[in-house]
Amino acid sequence: MNILVTNDDGVFAEGLLALKTELDKIGNVFVVAPDRPRSACGHSITLHKPLRAEKVVLEDGSAAYASNGTPSDCVTLAILGIFQEPIDLVVSGINHGPNLGWDLTYSGTVSAAMEGAILGVASFAISVAGIEPKIDYTAAARFAVDLALLIDNHKLPESALLNVNVPPVAASDINGVQVTRQGKRRYVGQLDKRTDPTGRDYYWLGGDLPEDDLKEGTDVKAVADGYISVTPVHLDLTDEASIEAIRAWGVEQID
Amino acid sequence: MNILVTNDDGVFAEGLLALKTELDKIGNVFVVAPDRPRSACGHSITLHKPLRAEKVVLEDGSAAYASNGTPSDCVTLAILGIFQEPIDLVVSGINHGPNLGWDLTYSGTVSAAMEGAILGVASFAISVAGIEPKIDYTAAARFAVDLALLIDNHKLPESALLNVNVPPVAASDINGVQVTRQGKRRYVGQLDKRTDPTGRDYYWLGGDLPEDDLKEGTDVKAVADGYISVTPVHLDLTDEASIEAIRAWGVEQID
Numbered sequence: 001m002n003i004l005v006t007n008d009d010g011v012f013a014e015g016l017l018a019l020k021t022e023l024d025k026i027g028n029v030f031v032v033a034p035d036r037p038r039s040a041c042g043h044s045i046t047l048h049k050p051l052r053a054e055k056v057v058l059e060d061g062s063a064a065y066a067s068n069g070t071p072s073d074c075v076t077l078a079i080l081g082i083f084q085e086p087i088d089l090v091v092s093g094i095n096h097g098p099n100l101g102w103d104l105t106y107s108g109t110v111s112a113a114m115e116g117a118i119l120g121v122a123s124f125a126i127s128v129a130g131i132e133p134k135i136d137y138t139a140a141a142r143f144a145v146d147l148a149l150l151i152d153n154h155k156l157p158e159s160a161l162l163n164v165n166v167p168p169v170a171a172s173d174i175n176g177v178q179v180t181r182q183g184k185r186r187y188v189g190q191l192d193k194r195t196d197p198t199g200r201d202y203y204w205l206g207g208d209l210p211e212d213d214l215k216e217g218t219d220v221k222a223v224a225d226g227y228i229s230v231t232p233v234h235l236d237l238t239d240e241a242s243i244e245a246i247r248a249w250g251v252e253q254i255d
Numbered sequence: 256m257n258i259l260v261t262n263d264d265g266v267f268a269e270g271l272l273a274l275k276t277e278l279d280k281i282g283n284v285f286v287v288a289p290d291r292p293r294s295a296c297g298h299s300i301t302l303h304k305p306l307r308a309e310k311v312v313l314e315d316g317s318a319a320y321a322s323n324g325t326p327s328d329c330v331t332l333a334i335l336g337i338f339q340e341p342i343d344l345v346v347s348g349i350n351h352g353p354n355l356g357w358d359l360t361y362s363g364t365v366s367a368a369m370e371g372a373i374l375g376v377a378s379f380a381i382s383v384a385g386i387e388p389k390i391d392y393t394a395a396a397r398f399a400v401d402l403a404l405l406i407d408n409h410k411l412p413e414s415a416l417l418n419v420n421v422p423p424v425a426a427s428d429i430n431g432v433q434v435t436r437q438g439k440r441r442y443v444g445q446l447d448k449r450t451d452p453t454g455r456d457y458y459w460l461g462g463d464l465p466e467d468d469l470k471e472g473t474d475v476k477a478v479a480d481g482y483i484s485v486t487p488v489h490l491d492l493t494d495e496a497s498i499e500a501i502r503a504w505g506v507e508q509i510d
Contacts, residue, residue, distance in 0.1 A: 037303075040300045040302050041299045042297030042298035042299040042300075042327075042360075042366065043297035043298065043360040044295060044296045044297040044361070045295045045297075045361055045460060046295075046460055047295050050458060050459055051457060051460060052455070052457055053458070069460075072297075077458060080445065081446040081448060102373055102490050104492055105297075105298040105490065105492075106299070106300055111297065111360070118357055118444075119444055143509065146509045147506070153504075154504045157496070157497045157500060159439070160494045160497050177506055177508075177510075179501050179507060182491050184414070186373055189334075190335070191332065191335045194305075200307070201308075202306060202307055203305060203306040203308070203332060203336055205301055205306060205331060231493060232493065232497035232500075232501050233493065234492060234494035235357050235492075236494075237359055238436040238437045238486060238487065239412070239415045239487040240436070241412070242415050242487035242489075243434055243436065243487055245412060246434050246487050247434045249409045251402070251405060251432055251434055253432075254398065254402075255432075
């Protein structure tokens with residue numbers, strides 16, 4: 001199995017190395033990742049400047065590519081540009097911090113897996129849902145191996161990807177695995193307004209802890225209960241339930 | 256009605272002014288938009304540097320704010336930071352170019368409307384689906400007014416937004432309006448590899464014309480047939496159809 005590893009925390013992030021080290025046991029791992037942290041970059045791609053991919057050496061002595069592009073760019077560079085070998089699986093992570101609920105669309109980690117799916121390659125994103133500076137990636141890295149083997153056996157449905165979140169606890173304290181749906185989770189938007197030394201205003205974007213909607217069966221609830229959450233995600237954002245409601249407004253009668 | 260207008264083509268884009276000029280007729284329009292083009296920036300937000308919003312004057316003499324942030328940042332700045340007045344509606348556009356099918360998640364225009372929905376404000380994105388440098392925004396701007404009035408009367412379902420695409424033709428050549436679902440549309444990924452004067456490789460991201468999947472009832476098909484497409488979109492990416500399939504793999508039995 002030829003596995004591409006990328007992330008949005010940057011090529012030298014600890015979570016990437018933990019993931020690569022475990023995946024090395026089951027396949028040929030190729031690494032292309034951003035040359036700097038690109039958190040919260042969403043599904044952005046680089047259209048208006050050239051992309052670079054420079055060879056670097058990871059802490060374990062292995063070769064990797066660092067790119068000036070976004071996580072999604074890294075996936076495209078790897079699959080269409082850099083390697084001769086066909087990529088069988090894209091694994092994005094291990095992200096430092098949760099990617100749950102409505103936060104998904106902001107996530108560079110999840111967007112990289114989306115890009116893999118768009119290019120027709122089986123893909124998943126994996127995150128440890130902790131916000132402390134020091135995180136234990138052991139359980140997540142091991143689960144990534146198990147999941148990679150399952151995907152290799154069963155094949156993902158077309159244009160679907162998986163979004164995995166692992167509770168920030170020791171492997172022995174994880175209660176199990178749940179296949180979930182995406183919950184609601186929103187950072188309570190907050191702006192911190194300040195004035196610079198020249199008297200001009202500026203703002204810091206921030207937020208309180210998210211208002212988690214702990215509905216049964218959601219990713220948010222599973223992680224809160226100590227389970228690894230696996231959510232099948234697709235690229236269809238249609239709000240099916242609203243189609244008839246909007247039609248009933250008479251939108252189609254506007255002329 | 257207090258209406259926030261933003262976009263991803265930049266505050267001085269022609270499509271924004273066309274939209275603002277029409278919306279002026281039905282409400283108080285506030286403009287906060289990126290200080291430069293931010294196409295394909297997806298749902299990225301700015302967490303690691305301060306945000307600015309500087310007063311500028313548009314071509315019609317009206318005041319607007321130009322921000323160094325992304326379209327989503329502009330929405331947050333407007334709703335939580337700059338204005339005292341509560342915003343009733345966010346309109347993002349008029350985008351120069353289509354936002355159809357799988358291209359949605361790349362779009363700064365659509366992502367700004369997502370941000371509005373996340374902040375609890377009725378929101379829609381509007382694009383003219385033409386790729387020529389010169390585009391006629393008249394039909395789209397007029398439709399934005401009709402749709403704004405309908406939304407004001409009927410209220411959007413919670414956490415839904417609308418994604419509107421208008422064919423790139425004169426108003427008289429538009430065949431009508433269709434409420435649609437999101438189709439599949441992918442740019443055939445392509446990388447152009449070059450070598451710089453110092454001998455280092457670089458890549459341009461590009462693509463052939465998209466492989467459009469012209470399935471009946473989709474946004475892609477409606478626009479191809481000369482109809483304005485209105486797609487209700489939500490923030491739930493769950494692939495419902497795959498939940499049971501993934502469970503049947505035995506994912507939940509991994510320990």
